[in-house]
Amino acid sequence: MAFAKKLFSSSLLLGSTLGTLAMVNKVTEAMAGELDTVLTGEERRYPWKYGDMFYEVKGNKDAKPLVLIHGFGPGASSYEWRKNIDTLSEQFRVYALDMLGFGLSDHPSIDYDAEICADLLNDFIREVIGKPAIAVAHGLTAAYIIAAAYRRPQMFERLVLVTPPTGILQETYPSTVNTILKTVLRLPVIGQFIYSSVLTSRQAIRGYYDAQGYHNPGLITDELVEYIYTSAHQPNSRYVMASFLGGYLHLDVHEAFARLQVPVTAVWGRESTGTVVPAEASATFKRVNSAIDVRIIDKASVHVQDEQAGQFNNLLREFAGAAIL
Numbered sequence: 001m002a003f004a005k006k007l008f009s010s011s012l013l014l015g016s017t018l019g020t021l022a023m024v025n026k027v028t029e030a031m032a033g034e035l036d037t038v039l040t041g042e043e044r045r046y047p048w049k050y051g052d053m054f055y056e057v058k059g060n061k062d063a064k065p066l067v068l069i070h071g072f073g074p075g076a077s078s079y080e081w082r083k084n085i086d087t088l089s090e091q092f093r094v095y096a097l098d099m100l101g102f103g104l105s106d107h108p109s110i111d112y113d114a115e116i117c118a119d120l121l122n123d124f125i126r127e128v129i130g131k132p133a134i135a136v137a138h139g140l141t142a143a144y145i146i147a148a149a150y151r152r153p154q155m156f157e158r159l160v161l162v163t164p165p166t167g168i169l170q171e172t173y174p175s176t177v178n179t180i181l182k183t184v185l186r187l188p189v190i191g192q193f194i195y196s197s198v199l200t201s202r203q204a205i206r207g208y209y210d211a212q213g214y215h216n217p218g219l220i221t222d223e224l225v226e227y228i229y230t231s232a233h234q235p236n237s238r239y240v241m242a243s244f245l246g247g248y249l250h251l252d253v254h255e256a257f258a259r260l261q262v263p264v265t266a267v268w269g270r271e272s273t274g275t276v277v278p279a280e281a282s283a284t285f286k287r288v289n290s291a292i293d294v295r296i297i298d299k300a301s302v303h304v305q306d307e308q309a310g311q312f313n314n315l316l317r318e319f320a321g322a323a324i325l
Helices: 001-033 114-129 141-151 176-185 188-197 201-210 224-232 238-245 253-259 278-288 309-317
Strands: 042-048 049-059 064-069 090-099 133-138 156-162 262-267 293-297
Touching: 001 201, 049 114, 064 141, 090 114, 114 133, 114 188, 133 141, 141 156, 141 253, 176 188, 176 238, 176 293, 188 238, 201 224, 253 278, 262 278, 262 309, 278 293, 293 309
Parallel strands: 064 090, 064 133, 133 156, 156 262, 262 293
Antiparallel strands: 042 049, 049 090
């Protein structure tokens, strides 16, 4: 009898706790508000098998196509190219994408993995652009572009890798801890609460970008944090982040990069620290493919395109007059 009472009390407590967490989740998501783009291009959607991918296009239709692909992180989206698209569209036909699960794209509750991301980019470039493009990929998405260019080199004129991590040149597997983290984050109530109220709170976002994003902390403004917060709290955003934090979006492109025939330029901020130290990273990439062109930009960390937008834009404009091989 005593055991039954204790079980009943525990069930009531658990139900009450889950109910409270569910209410917190709904309020948090509702208060985040709707997301809108700050980019100035023409808004479009690419229908794909798992959902629509949002993108913006700007520039002369006959200009050389240039694709901007954001990196991964809490609330990531094409917002990170806000200081680049206008200038670059003067010489390029610019496509700025929100990867599936991020920003204004659909957020299907699927089990995201690296092949899904790579296939999405490959299909978009083949079906929407349809001719050789300059692809600019930030962070982990550099691996997907390397894989796509290795498979279909005729669709790429040049790759520009922004702060690419050396981890994409080696085979890794999710640890037990990472697998548990992914599983927990996918849970409907508890996972949503951990994601929304812990991992993507405004304080957590500011701390994340302070540690991994910017050399100049003054650029981490309230406006930036608020946009990323809103993006991170769109419905079902936790699913793609569960895979990212769990290590399931990693793609080993060592062999593809070693055999790649498409010209590659890699850009690092000199003040990058942690797992992406410019001197060490550039040396690692050169050992795999000695033809890589390395550029180091001063007074910048992971978000080179934001911290030193002028230098970054000028670098890409160098390629505007280059002939398609």
